[in-house]
Amino acid sequence: MSDLIRSTRDVIIRTPDAKAAADFYQRVLGLAVTQRVGDIVGFETGTLQLFVEQGDALPAVLDFLVQDVQATKARLVAAGCVVVEENPNIPRCYVRDPFGLTFNLGQR
Secondary structure (H helix, E strand, O other), rough: OOOOOOOEEEEEEEEOHHHHHHHHHHHHOOOOOEEEEOOOOEEEEEOOOOEEEEOOOEEEEEEEEEEOOHHHHHHHHOOOOOEEEEEEEOOOEEEEOOOOOOOEEEEE
């Protein structure tokens, strides 16, 4: 594989009630808030950085970095993956593999 995929330490969840989720992670789990940008709240967990975003519910989304997002996306779709959501303005390219794992492809 010429375009190696490398993970970041970011995990994103999206929920219709991001305020309640953020309150839970901060108050119940005791995670420290590291960022607040728009509808997204980031938490330091130790090994991972958890982001909570307002919106339609999605399973946990891992973050992968690649050299060429478009080429990797095309290769993954040809292998049976599905593009769940794409917005180059964020940038965001959520892909779900045939086994149910959802991940974002980001530019390395």
